[in-house]
Amino acid sequence: MAxxxxxxxxxxxxxxxxxxxxxxxxxxxDAGQLLSRWDxxxxxxxxxxxxxxxxxxAQVPQWRYVGARQAQWPQADFIVGNPPFIGAASxxxxxxxxxxxxxxxxxxxxxxxxxxxxxxxHHAAAQVAAGHTRRMGLIxxxxxxxxxxxxVVQAALDKGTHLEMTVPDHPWVDGANGxxxxxxxxxxxxxxxxxxxxx
Numbered sequence: 001m002a003x004x005x006x007x008x009x010x011x012x013x014x015x016x017x018x019x020x021x022x023x024x025x026x027x028x029x030d031a032g033q034l035l036s037r038w039d040x041x042x043x044x045x046x047x048x049x050x051x052x053x054x055x056x057x058a059q060v061p062q063w064r065y066v067g068a069r070q071a072q073w074p075q076a077d078f079i080v081g082n083p084p085f086i087g088a089a090s091x092x093x094x095x096x097x098x099x100x101x102x103x104x105x106x107x108x109x110x111x112x113x114x115x116x117x118x119x120x121x122h123h124a125a126a127q128v129a130a131g132h133t134r135r136m137g138l139i140x141x142x143x144x145x146x147x148x149x150x151x152v153v154q155a156a157l158d159k160g161t162h163l164e165m166t167v168p169d170h171p172w173v174d175g176a177n178g179x180x181x182x183x184x185x186x187x188x189x190x191x192x193x194x195x196x197x198x199x
Contacts, residue, residue, distance in 0.1 A: 015071070017083070018119040019103050022067030027098050035062035040094055060096075068102035070123070079127060079136040083120035085181075087141070088113050088148065109155070113148035115141055121186075125156035128188050135164065135189050142169045142182040153186075162193025 006012075027035045042058030045051070073079075091100045095116075103119065104112055110122050117140045124136035143149055145168050157163070165187040172183040 011074070017073070018071050018123060019065070019099070019106055020069050020071040021065040021102065023065075025064045025066060027062040027064040035097070036060060037062055037096055038093070062096050063098045065098055065102035068106050070106045073123065073127065075132055076127075077134050079124040079133055080138070081120060081124075082139040083117045085141050086116035087143070088115050091116055111148065111151050114152055115143060115149055117141060118144075118149050118152045122152050122156070125152075125159075125161060125188050128190055129156060129159040129161050131190060135187055137165075137185070137187040140184050140186065142184045144168070144184040144186065156188060160192070161188050161190055163187070164189040164193065 029035055036059035038054050038056060039058045039060045042055040043052040044055040046053045086094050091103075095103075104110075107119055107122070110119055117138070121138055121140060121144075124133070124138060127133035128136050141149075144153065153163075163186060165185070167185040170183050170185060172181050
């Protein structure tokens, strides 16, 4: 077998898959103070409860994304992926205010209540609906079935696509920390289909 298994064919890009921008600048408030947020990873022991709590001293700068827009994808017959699982309520803490503001501004058709993974789902579904892609298959949170994410799925179905296959609630063990979570798997195809599935 050849080493490495994947050769450099020049077709793999290391970049943000849903948001593109021209420049990233440090963000300041109206008084000229640098905006920052908790780094999302550093904890300390609470002096009373002994529980691990966020260490407010561990700060990272906030950013402003200049010229933010939807990221473009190369043409593909099939789109398959496992996008990041970040809930709508956790996006600002995980990604920063500037990023989330830029993301929502670039993708106004994705409801603000939708999870981060739904930006991938929407983008891939649009490729299928436009006839650029034959199928898309994504792993998402199992909250895909809930109203706030279901709106994104329904919008794709209304554009002449159908769910070819769904697994709405499947156990998944996170290899990094052994956490047990529940995921959904969906395959979207063009055309009305036979109504086999719904998340």
